[in-house]
Amino acid sequence: MRDFHFPGRSAVHAVNAMAASSHPLATEAALHVLRDGGSAMDAAIAGSAVMAVVEPQMTGIGGDCFALVAPAGHGAVVAFNGSGRAPAAATPEALAAEGLDAIAIDSVHSVTLPGAIDGWFRLHARFGRLDMARLLAPAIAQARDGYPVHARVAADWRRATGHLARRDATRAAFLPGGRAPAEGDLHRQPALARTLETIARQGPGGFYGGAVAAAMTRTLRTHGGLHTEEDFHGVAGDFVAPLSTGYRGRTVHQVPPNNQGLTALMMLNLLERFDVAALRPGSAARLHLEIETARLAYAMRDRHIAEAGAMQVDPQEILSKDLAATLAARLSPDTAMTDVEPLGLRTSDTVYMTVVDRDGCAVSFINSIFDSFGSGILCPETGVLFQNRGHSFTLDPSHPNVLAPGKRPMHTIMPGMVTEDGRPVLSFGVMGGDYQPIGQARVISALWDHGMGLQEALDMARVFPQDDAVEIERSVTPDAARGLADRGHTLRVATDPLGGAQAILVDHARGILTGASDPRKDGHAAGY
Structure with a gap:
């Protein structure tokens, strides 16, 4: 039982539905979806999309997701693996030819294909109710019109200044005026807003194909990556x-x-x-x-x-x-x-969201770009900041977690x-x-x-x-x-x-x- 003599917070109680996340704006977005009749999965997607904007040090659409779902509060728990894979050309031999014996945490070779957007849509197709454009609208507005930087986000952002300053596009997007935003500053990501709008209109094909996939591939290839547009076309999560x-x-x-x-x-x-x-x-x-x-x-x-x-x-x-x-x-x-x-x-660094809806469906949902601001590689045309999950691979050929074409790395979230x-x-x-x-x-x-x-x-x-x-x-x-x-x-x-x-x-x-x-x-x- 809480001792009210000491600072702290009380647990929250409700009877209809509930959401909990690491950011107030994400919890608010999820709760609005629940009140509008959305499912727990609808709310989890809406909230996670907001966090992909307002917690850029932790998550983003350039990352991965996993979920556990207890449908309607009974029956078998369903698991979903929305983690991305290594490019088809990624092999220990290819990296050894570059003189590498490990995958650096900020290297382009640490960038695995982003699985989150595919995951959101696959989960929505099975457990969603509301239109995906409705669910992405709060995140689009936050990216386009700006969001106030909260305290923990500001502290993490400040510590990542050196990482963000290394690449021009990333520096321009995340160090406006040459510094990390302070608590209460307004930050905008207009390119990311446009990409989210494309996804809302076109679905996952608007992300893994067309102009968005082409731009992401160009960025990664410019940095020496082995990624191709075909790699993006092939992204698919699994129940x-x-x-x-x-x-x-x-x-x-x-x-x-x-x-x-x-x-x-x-x-x-x-x-x-x-x-x-x-x-x-x-x-x-x-x-x-x-x-x-x-x-x-x-x-x-x-x-x-x-x-x-x-x-x-x-x-x-x-x-x-x-x-x-x-x-x-x-x-x-x-x-x-x-x-x-x-x-x-x-x-x-990771964000997490849990939701239970009025039908008793429980969703445990996690989305991440791995390390602080991921790889630090940003696609300027799309606003997509790429994860660095491939850092978890080993290049030791005797280990089961060795890098291989199209392989998923051991994943922490x-x-x-x-x-x-x-x-x-x-x-x-x-x-x-x-x-x-x-x-x-x-x-x-x-x-x-x-x-x-x-x-x-x-x-x-x-x-x-x-x-x-x-x-x-x-x-x-x-x-x-x-x-x-x-x-x-x-x-x-x-x-x-x-x-x-x-x-x-x-x-x-x-x-x-x-x-x-x-x-x-x-x-x-x-x-x-």
Whole structure:
């Protein structure tokens, strides 16, 4: 229960429909769609399109999307993979000929084909009600007429100044007057508005073909990319069966590989081996268990996860409860493990949106360009800023996640869904690149191990194991930090807050929706 002596925010409750996102303008757009009779998917698309304009450091139509959908509040959860692929000419040999042994995070070779627009339309065709032009109208207006830059967006933008200044078109669009916009400044993206208008009129063909695709291809080729117009023509997302595991009597669903959602399920399998409820939330003992189970799960991720057809291990083997028991036996409550392989973990940038409509349909929807302002490569004619998801590929030919023509890279953005008795009880997501699996696992554990409220679960101080240290937020208590150090963890205070999150709980017995939004972002939850 919230202590009203301290600053914070309350969870939001409603009976008809609800939306939660990382940006106020996106939540507002989604709520208007819901009030106009739109479906949860309509609202998620409208809100995500707005975020593709007003959070350009996090997302855009040059990126990818994933979704989990519980149709009408019952039945099988549906997963959608809207991640793009490498160009048909992209091979380790082609990059080696350029003297490359890795894909730099700001290289044109990090640009995979953008899957978001195709994903929006495929999801809309199956779950939408309102016309797509109606759904894109708020985003078009924001791009054309301008939007006020919010606080978290401004802070991220300022830190990316050097990245944005490297290329002329990007500098012109995102450093107007030679500087990053400050909080409250109005920013416009007229070229992006025109592209969104084309998409609203012509559908995905107006993006993946014609003048828009030709312009995007020219830009990428000018920067040395291997992309072709045929690559854009061939973009197509997939409806897939989700992966799931049980946790404390509920079922947790994730999009399967190439998505990293399997990592969160592995963590939950490990946590389920322990009496987590007996540990005080935020204590050194509780955080230590979270850190150690995460290290084991991430090591498995880095060894095995790739595009489904390239994986050398069946995901169901990784989700085996027997494997979880074997791995859990390596953990000590008092000492950090010393035999876990190094983890190259880092945070990056993403937005997330969750919506539940009046019919009970729950949508967990995530859209991203990966790192801050993606590759930093902007197509000036179209206003499309390209993602850099290809940085996740390796060039090691023995690894399942090695770059190959038309292949999807291991992908960090992961929507989450929890069901009970076949009905959705939690639609949620946690942002922050590699942080997302540990973030999702801790939210689920906070709710069903510790009985915390939804907003409280999102507010909790966070930790994140990396190569040489465990990053901790400043809100981790001194006692907890000392306890972690005593267990052998090297600690480093995180420069930026770790991730972000949005969530909606569905209380079927009471007929209530409860929404929460992470204070580490600008957004909020709202319902009616």
